[in-house]
Amino acid sequence: MQNSPVALPESITLSSKLSPLMAAEIFFDDACILDMDYFVKTLSSIQGKGVRPDLVSSIITHYASKWLPDMAADESERTIASFEDSPESITASWMKKRFFIETLVGILPQEKDSIPCNFLLRLLRVANMVNVDTGCLMELEKRISWQLDQASLKELMIPCFSHTSATLLDVELVRRLVTNFLGSDEVSKTGTSLLKVAKLVDSYLAEAAVDSQLMLSEFVALAGLLPSHARSTDDGLYRAIDTYLKAHPEVPKQDRKRLCSLIDSRKLSSEASLHASQNERLPVRAVIQVLLSEQSKVTKHIEWSGSLSGARSPGILGLELPARCLSKREMNVQQMEIKRLREDVLRLQSQCMAMEGQMEKMLEKNNCCFSWKGLGLRANKVGGLEREGELMVGVKAVGDTKAQLVRGRTSMKWRNSVS
The missing domain is CATH 1.20.81 (Receptor-associated Protein)
Known part of the structure; x- marks a missing residue:
């Protein structure tokens, strides 16, 4: 029996009066059981009616979480309808996942920020796991780098599925994302977005540093990508470097100096400076x-x-007068x-x-x-x-x-x- 296009609920066309989550729920009352090809045709029909990109993206994210549990943001959102429940071989299941991911990437709205960055990161994680097409991976990485300042640390911690790497986390992937972020014309590389990415990178380095297989060159390459003005404070970078030195006690003296040269001691808080001054893992020159x-x-x-x-009047310096004058004593x-x-x-x-x-x-x-x-x-x-x-x-x-x-x-x- 040939499927016919699903009649689009009239409420979906009223995009100005409908939230993305409500639109997705209304749509899936009729379309949740559809196969992938029919879903793509129906989604094209929706886009042709001029529905807002954020509503289209909400339908896509909801559909992905229904059919692929790996894409759900929360375990409570995982449903019975998934590829894992089918009585097929692992190879066949992975082939379906690969087709599913490649199809989703092909129908994503092109407007910037129309798809949440964390959803794209989950999509990229599954794409790396099932080894999708290289062009699909590059497209996902490009879109994520546009809005990397919106990413969360939890979603950025993507495992490394390559057999040639010994690290647990895909540090090279994060390095590419940060490089694309800094080199992309789609993002503002100054101000709040750059500060958020710098804070995210420092937090990621602190987590990756506990891996005994993480090479010093990989750590330095990622930490040194950001310009000096990207960090308002170097406390996060110092914490990451200290964690790395603690997890890698065999690091030679010259490499310790190389790591500490990444820190601007003038941008450390008083608490971090006090900790660093008593830190036996740091070189003596860094402590001084x-x-x-x-x-x-x-x-x-x-x-x-x-x-x-010595000022005669506090008003000259733009300060308020004290509540009372100090006594001579x-x-x-x-x-x-x-x-x-x-x-x-x-x-x-x-x-x-x-x-x-x-x-x-x-x-x-x-x-x-x-x-x-x-x-x-x-x-x-x-x-x-x-x-x-x-x-x-x-x-x-x-x-x-x-x-x-x-x-x-x-x-x-x-x-x-x-x-």
């Missing part, structure tokens, strides 16, 4: 750079506070506190510069080979290392100053992977 950046921030803050206290206490902070900063700067100069001398003396012995370190009874003389006093002063600078702040609750 973090301390110098924190010292610079505190110096600027003190200079700003001094200029504020309170002002003296404030001035003493600022003076102590300034002395602490100067002492910290002097000690850090002395340590850095001593390191430079050791590097030149030993042909750029860092020597712990040159810094006056000796093994203690428990096999650790401790500093002698003035260097030990300097480290204690640095620790005391850091404790004062971060006092009263809430410590960052780092993920379990960061100790």
